[in-house]
Amino acid sequence: MKSTIPEAGVPITQSDRQEASLHGEILLRLRDYVVEGNIPEGARVPERQLCEMLGISRTPLREALKVLAAEGLIELQPNRGARVRQLGKRDLEELFDIMAGLESLAGRLACEAITDEEIATIERLHYEMYGHYLNSDMHGYFHVNQRIHESIVAAARNETLRAAYASFAGRIRRVRYSANFARKRQRWGEAMREHEAILDALRRRAGSELSDILFQHLRNKRTAAIEHLAAVGDDIAAAPADS
Amino acid sequence: MKSTIPEAGVPITQSDRQEASLHGEILLRLRDYVVEGNIPEGARVPERQLCEMLGISRTPLREALKVLAAEGLIELQPNRGARVRQLGKRDLEELFDIMAGLESLAGRLACEAITDEEIATIERLHYEMYGHYLNSDMHGYFHVNQRIHESIVAAARNETLRAAYASFAGRIRRVRYSANFARKRQRWGEAMREHEAILDALRRRAGSELSDILFQHLRNKRTAAIEHLAAVGDDIAAAPADS
C-alpha cells in the first residue's frame, strides 16, 4: 500500500499531487534546481540540454517549464526558449513588499489560533537566534530567523497562505540570503529588538499590532536588502531594463 | 496529412496581450472559461473533448491544464484527468482571508503613492456605489464595489501584487458574486459605512489605519459569504466532509 491516496473525489494536496507523475517529479526537481541558483540569472536554458540532463523527453519538461514560468521563476520567450528570470530593483521591491504583506497577514491570523505551545516554540527559537546574534553567527541567525517566520506562517492555519508564502519566498531566495550578509551591526540590533516586539505582541495575541510590527520589520529588511544590492549587485541590478 | 483542422473551434484572437503562442492563447481562453463558471464544479473535463472544442491537439492543452492546476483553478489527479476544483468551506475561508490580507497590504502601499486624482476617482466611484445602494441595485453595487477595490490595488503600484490579487480573485469569483446577493440590508449598510471609513483613511494617507479597516471590511464580507454558502450551498459545502 503506497502513500494513502485518498478516495476518488477527495482533493489531493498540492504537495502530494506532484510526486506520482513524471512531469510532477520533473517540476519539483527543476524548481529546486532553479531556486538553489544552479543556473545563472538570465541564462538561456535549452530544452534539449535539460532533457538529457534529466533523462526524459521534451514533453514533460515543457509542461514543467510552463508551470515554472507561471510561478515567475523563469521567463518563456516565444520561439526563443526559457531564461531564468532576472529580478530588477523594482521586482525586488515588489516581492519584498508582498512578503511583508503576507507575513503581516500571517501574524494577524496567527493571533486568532496560535497555541501556548507554539508560542513557547517560537520563544525557544528566539533565544536560540539571540545566541547566534551574540556570537555574530550570521549563517545560524539566518536559518533560525527563517524558522521563526515560517512558524508564524504555520500558526496562521492557512494552507493556501503557506503555499503562496513559500512560492514568493522561492522567487527571492537567493537575494534574501545574500542580502542577509549585508546586515550591518546596527541594523542587526534593530532587527533583534523588532523580533522582541513581535514575540511580545504574539504573546498578547494582539493581531492588529503584530500585523503592523511585522510589516515594518519586513519593510526594514527590504530597505537593507535593496541598498545592499544597489551597492554590490551588478548582475542583479542590471536587469531593470527590458530584455 | 490531415494535420490542419481548419476553423475547428474559434479563430485565434491576437488581441490578447503578448500571448502569441498557441498554449498561451489556450491558457487565457481556458482560464476565462473556467472562471466564468462554464464547467460545473468537480466535473470531469476530458482532454479529448476540450481538444475538439478548441480545435487543437492535446499537447498545448495539457500544458495549459498544468498551469491552471498550479493556479489552483483545477485539480489534476494522476491518470484520472482534470476536474474543476471544488472549494470547501475551509478553502473559502482561507481564500477570503488571503484576499483580505492582499487588499490590506494594497491599502497600506497605496497610501504611500496614491495621487489626489486617483483619490478623486475613487470618491466618484464611492458616490456612484452609494447611489446603487440607495436604489437597492445589487448588480450595479457589486460591480462598482469591485472597481473601487481594484482601484486601491492599482494605486499600490505593485504589479506583482496586482497579478496575485487577480489570480486569487479568479478562484473565488463565482462564490463572491453569489455571496454578494446574500447581503442583508443591515450588513449592506455596515459595508457602506466601512467604505466611508476606507475613503477617509485613504484621504489622510493613514496607511496602517487603512490596512486595519480594509482587513476588517473584508473579514466581514467573508463571514457573510461563508454563512450564506453554509445555508444555501449544498454543492459547495459538500467537499470538506470526509468520505
Place this chain on the structure above:
DNA sequence: AGGGATCATTTTGCATTCATTTTTTGTCTT
C-alpha cells in the same frame, strides 16, 4: 576588407503515436 544577404543548422512549437492505466461493459457464478 567590411557590411549585408542567403543558406544551413539548431531550436522551438505542435501534432501524432505508443504505452499504461483507468473505466466500462459483459458474462459467469453463487
Place this chain on the structure above:
DNA sequence: AAGACAAAAAATGAATGCAAAATGATCCCT
C-alpha cells in the same frame, strides 16, 4: 438477481516526428 471477475474500450502519460522560426555561418557585393 446481485456481485465479482475479466476483457474491451477509452483516457491519460510520455516519446517521437515534422514544420516553422531563430541562430549562426558562409558568401557575395560594394
